[in-house]
Amino acid sequence: MENAVELRDIVKRFGSFTAVHRMSLDIEQGSFLTLLGPSGCGKTTTLRMIAGLIDTTEGDISIKGKRVNNLPIHKRNLGIVFQNYALFPHKTINENVAFGLKYRGVVGEEAERRVRDALELVQLPQMGDRYPRQLSGGQQQRIALARAIVIEPDVLLLDEPLSALDANLREDMRVELKRIQDKLGITTVFVTHDQGEALAMSDKIVVMRGGKIEQVGEPQAVYDAPESEFVAEFLGSTNILGGRVSGRQGEGVTVDATPFEGVEVPADRAGQTNGATDIKLLLRAEKLLVEPGGSADGGGIAAPAVVETVDYQGQSVRYFLRVGDRRLQAINMVNGKPFAEGETVTARFDPRHCSLLPAQPGEAQA
Amino acid sequence: MRKPTGFTWITLWTIFVYLFMFLPIGVVVLLSFNASQFGSFPMTGFSLQWFGELATNDAIIRAFQTSALLGILTAIISTTIGVLASLAMVRYDFPGKTTISTLLIAPILVPEVVLAVALLLFLQLMNVPKSFPLLLMGHVIFTLPFVVLVVQARLIGVRRDYEEAAMSLGASPIQTFFRVTLPLIMPAVMAGALFAFTISFDDITGTLFWKPGGVETVPTQIFAMLRNSISPEINALGTVMIVLTVGLPLLGLAVMRQVSARQGAQAGAPA
Numbered sequence: 001m002e003n004a005v006e007l008r009d010i011v012k013r014f015g016s017f018t019a020v021h022r023m024s025l026d027i028e029q030g031s032f033l034t035l036l037g038p039s040g041c042g043k044t045t046t047l048r049m050i051a052g053l054i055d056t057t058e059g060d061i062s063i064k065g066k067r068v069n070n071l072p073i074h075k076r077n078l079g080i081v082f083q084n085y086a087l088f089p090h091k092t093i094n095e096n097v098a099f100g101l102k103y104r105g106v107v108g109e110e111a112e113r114r115v116r117d118a119l120e121l122v123q124l125p126q127m128g129d130r131y132p133r134q135l136s137g138g139q140q141q142r143i144a145l146a147r148a149i150v151i152e153p154d155v156l157l158l159d160e161p162l163s164a165l166d167a168n169l170r171e172d173m174r175v176e177l178k179r180i181q182d183k184l185g186i187t188t189v190f191v192t193h194d195q196g197e198a199l200a201m202s203d204k205i206v207v208m209r210g211g212k213i214e215q216v217g218e219p220q221a222v223y224d225a226p227e228s229e230f231v232a233e234f235l236g237s238t239n240i241l242g243g244r245v246s247g248r249q250g251e252g253v254t255v256d257a258t259p260f261e262g263v264e265v266p267a268d269r270a271g272q273t274n275g276a277t278d279i280k281l282l283l284r285a286e287k288l289l290v291e292p293g294g295s296a297d298g299g300g301i302a303a304p305a306v307v308e309t310v311d312y313q314g315q316s317v318r319y320f321l322r323v324g325d326r327r328l329q330a331i332n333m334v335n336g337k338p339f340a341e342g343e344t345v346t347a348r349f350d351p352r353h354c355s356l357l358p359a360q361p362g363e364a365q366a
Numbered sequence: 367m368r369k370p371t372g373f374t375w376i377t378l379w380t381i382f383v384y385l386f387m388f389l390p391i392g393v394v395v396l397l398s399f400n401a402s403q404f405g406s407f408p409m410t411g412f413s414l415q416w417f418g419e420l421a422t423n424d425a426i427i428r429a430f431q432t433s434a435l436l437g438i439l440t441a442i443i444s445t446t447i448g449v450l451a452s453l454a455m456v457r458y459d460f461p462g463k464t465t466i467s468t469l470l471i472a473p474i475l476v477p478e479v480v481l482a483v484a485l486l487l488f489l490q491l492m493n494v495p496k497s498f499p500l501l502l503m504g505h506v507i508f509t510l511p512f513v514v515l516v517v518q519a520r521l522i523g524v525r526r527d528y529e530e531a532a533m534s535l536g537a538s539p540i541q542t543f544f545r546v547t548l549p550l551i552m553p554a555v556m557a558g559a560l561f562a563f564t565i566s567f568d569d570i571t572g573t574l575f576w577k578p579g580g581v582e583t584v585p586t587q588i589f590a591m592l593r594n595s596i597s598p599e600i601n602a603l604g605t606v607m608i609v610l611t612v613g614l615p616l617l618g619l620a621v622m623r624q625v626s627a628r629q630g631a632q633a634g635a636p637a
Contacts, residue, residue: 053530073533074542080534086527090549099545100535144531151535 003065004029004155004187005050010059012045012211019045021211022059027155027189028203032181034190036198037208038234043191044159046208050189051157052076064154074103079148079186081161085140087132093119093143094128100151118150119143121180138169145177149184156181158190162197174200195235199223207231225269225355226282232357237285237318239328242359245277253356257281259324260301269355278359287353288330290319293344305347307339323347391608398601416602426603429587433567436498436583440505440566445559447506448513449551453543455514456521471515473508481508482575496578504576505566512565513558520554521547553622560618564611 005027012020020042027033035043048054050061052073061068068076087096097115101107106114119125122142132140141161148156161177162170178201181188192198198205199219207214207222207230215227226232229240243257251267263281273279293304303323311318317338319330330347339345401411420426454460455467473481485504494500524547532542548555570585577586584607591600 051534053534072538073530074536074538076534077536078534080531082527082531084525084527086525086531088528088532088546099532099537103536103541147531147535 002029003027004031004063005189006060006062007046007050008060008062010046010049010061011057012042012049012054013057019211020049023211023213024059025206025213025216027187030185030187031203032178032188032190032201033204033206034192034198034202035206035208036192036195036234037214038193040210041208042211043193043208045211047157047159047189047191050155051078051080077151077154079151079153079156081141081144081148081156081158083160083164085132085137085144085164087140087144087147089132091131092128093124093130093132093135096132096143097147097150099147104151114150115146118146121149121183122146122176137165138173141165141173142176145180149180149186154187156186156188158188160191160193162192163194170197177201199235207234209234227357229280229282229357232282237329237331239283239285239288241281241283241326243279243281245273245279253279255279255281255356259303259326263301263351263354265354265356266352269352273356273358276358280357280359282355282357283328283349284353285318285329285331287349288321288328289348290321290330290332290339291346291348293346300348300350302346302348305345307341307343307345310338310341312338321345321347394601394604395608397598398605400598400601402598416598417606419599420602420606423599425582426584426587426599429582429584432581433583433585436502436505437563437567439502440509441559441563443502444506444509444513444562445555448510448558448562449517449548449555451510451514452517452521453547456518457526471511474511478508478571482572485572486575496576498578498581501573501576501578501581504572505569508569508572509562509565512561516558516561517551517554520551524550553625556618556622560615564615568607568611 003026005025007023007025009022009024010020011018011022023042023046035046037043045054049056050063052068052071056069063076063078087093088099091099094115097118098111101111101114115128116125119128122145124139124142124146127135127139127143132143135143141164144161158177162173165173174197181201190197190201202219204216205219205222206216209230215222215231217225222231223235226235226238232238232240241257241260243255243263245253246256246262247254249264251270253265253267253270253273255263255265257263257279260281265281290305290307291302305321305323305328307319308322308327309320311320312334315334316331317334319332319339321328321330328347396409397407398416399412399414400409401413401415402409451470455463455470482504485507489496489500528546528550529542532546533539537545567583568585569583570589573583573586574589577583582590584603588600588603588607591597
């Protein structure tokens, strides 16, 4: 498939600080790509370079096969949605949405029709004559989206558009945004630090850290097979246990990782160790099941444990368990009454849900 | 009767200070309606004759025209330069920014008479004769800081997002300025222009040094008339000046409140 945006070895330095370090990325036509990472990882800087709001120090950016390094933002044909909506306070909603049409020679009835269509698409057709301050935050963000898509941009850039909204609204907007993006098939680059948003909306996630790409992949691939401890910890809650390879059968690997022994990790989860002996075992908190004490023969790997802390969250509960001398996290759905603090339980998991990383990066090649 | 407390004394003292400040102005206004031949007490009756005399006094009319022209041109030039300077200060980073910012504000800090003499000496050194454009230049120099201060404060409150959004939608930087930035800072721009006009219209120190021969502004005209006698005309002229220099900014402020209220708090600046 054709690439809508291509980044080639782009670098951004602010003085002596390197915000983005030799980053290359292809963004497929019509796809929804998320730049995910903690603050300061370079995701917003990358978005702003694609937008043309800041220059690249080195490297090339192409949009629709055309190099745009020296093209100013107002000639790039992009739609941008900002964190704080940035609706023009002195213009009505209609005037806000029609703003970009004027510069594309769309005026009169044609402009009115397109504004109307855009407002209908974001489900706020009645708001045209109001001023932005008369709308709620969620409504303002929908209008900002309408204003960005009405010009039929080549790429839609979303700079943490949901983070100013409160929790319930954020989830509604997430669904809404994805629906509109699917319907229009518009290439979208989304910047967020929220892993939930990234997993729910993206065709592809780019996890960034310290100005570099840590991992690129489809949401499920990134979640299930993190290629680094950082990715494992940033996406969800993960228990990371140091251990040693004690045996190999075919492509599968048997691992001892205190407090668990004889964990048989299947080949497709062990690929990254490449024959290293010292490894790290990654175990997702929601894959570690907490069962009543002494329940044996549930299959998989089990160990006796003591509940140290209970963090009750309604539909789920997060336990901090003491297993041997290790402290592990488990996130379980609540069936009936959650376990109490101090209770003796059994911690159990299926080895097929684990994955392995080499103990130190680079050791895999040694 | 309650015993007077400390607060009572503060209240009385405050009233006394305000009387001291504003009573003389009140007396001038009051005497401008006096029917007497002399511009002083006692009042002999109510009359508008001195205002009538003003309207027929050629020198005063000419001084008024000069002051008005000078004030309006000062306001236009000062506001234009001030807005551009504020944009540079708030939106861009460049070497020497702090120094330039201080220099822009400096005319407020330097005593006016020093500034006046300095500019005069400079012009003599350059062998430039005094003229109306140079008088205008002088007024622009010391009204500029007020415009810059007011506009800068507002511009800081206008988030860069608005401009970035406009440009992403296809507006060039210049179109963005006229369609987004300028409307959002308009209340401050108007306030700055009014400040510049009133300060220029009021000014006497600088004007005395810089005005070419034969050109009088209203303040220098009053000054010249005072040398002969305290004529009742001066009281009337004083009243007109008060109405103009107090009324105009108040009117401007009221209009701006309206505009701000319509734009709402979103513009980011206090209404």
